Amino acid sequence: MLKQTDNSYACVAESETRFTLNETKEELLRVLGLKEEQGSQLEFLRRGYKTATWWEEDVDLELSSAWRN
Secondary structure, eight states: OEEOTTSOEEOOOOOSSOOOHHHHHHHHHHHTTOOOOTTOHHHHHHHOSOOSOTTTTTGGGOSOOGGGO
8 A cells, every 4th residue: 555645545566465575665666657677777776685584585494474464
């Protein structure tokens, strides 16, 4: 959800699973028209070198993902 200038909220994306922080950022950049050309320096500066937080890494190794819901 994105808060608009009239204080209403607009749905910008939906998913059956919870978005990661990076997926949220990428989707917002796309919706707002701020997504840069793939491979450009500006894209790297917006995205950074690390695209996942520690709790989003190694998801395959988890015994349970119940805490993510």
